[in-house]
Amino acid sequence: MSAPYDSRSATQDGMVLVTTLLLLIVITLLALAMFRGAGLDNRIAGNVLDKQRALQAADSAQEYAEQWLYDDVTTSPLVSCAAEPAATAIPVICNEPLVYQTQPADVPWAAGGAFDYTTDIATSTTGGQNTLYGYPMAYIGYLGADATVPGAQDYVVDAWSYGGSQATIAVVESTYQIRYAVASASGP
Numbered sequence: 001m002s003a004p005y006d007s008r009s010a011t012q013d014g015m016v017l018v019t020t021l022l023l024l025i026v027i028t029l030l031a032l033a034m035f036r037g038a039g040l041d042n043r044i045a046g047n048v049l050d051k052q053r054a055l056q057a058a059d060s061a062q063e064y065a066e067q068w069l070y071d072d073v074t075t076s077p078l079v080s081c082a083a084e085p086a087a088t089a090i091p092v093i094c095n096e097p098l099v100y101q102t103q104p105a106d107v108p109w110a111a112g113g114a115f116d117y118t119t120d121i122a123t124s125t126t127g128g129q130n131t132l133y134g135y136p137m138a139y140i141g142y143l144g145a146d147a148t149v150p151g152a153q154d155y156v157v158d159a160w161s162y163g164g165s166q167a168t169i170a171v172v173e174s175t176y177q178i179r180y181a182v183a184s185a186s187g188p
Helices: 007-072
Strands: 137-145 152-162 169-179
Touching: 007 137, 007 152, 007 169
Parallel strands: none
Antiparallel strands: 137 152, 152 169
């Protein structure tokens, strides 16, 4: 004798297939999201590295300008950089701070009196490893005699640099003070 036909087992076979396909789709979407996240992590790490390169180059240009100022302040006359059309080949001390020449939002600044810091730096407009998009720049502005410290002259040093691309730029600024044993009433 034959067993009677059970209709419940025939309908359940299709449900297992649908459930399995849905689980497979969910797992595939999760795997794609993980791969996309790994690519995003690499881009974030590259951007952070580029930002750090730009910041270190700007810091280096700023330190160079401060050292140059310390060494050459007595032999360098003040220059009106507002009339200068473009950057200079060597550092100069400008009569005015950078904000009088350009808008701060227009980075990088093409200000007269700014100078390239080119020591041991490779540049490339197409990018590449261990290169910057452009040379770091620095600007030294004379702020005047310090009213609180006798014999002191204040300067502002602005420096900026690209990273590996034109989209990455870092800007640093410091106020630098030089004190003299004899007060100078007319500036450096």
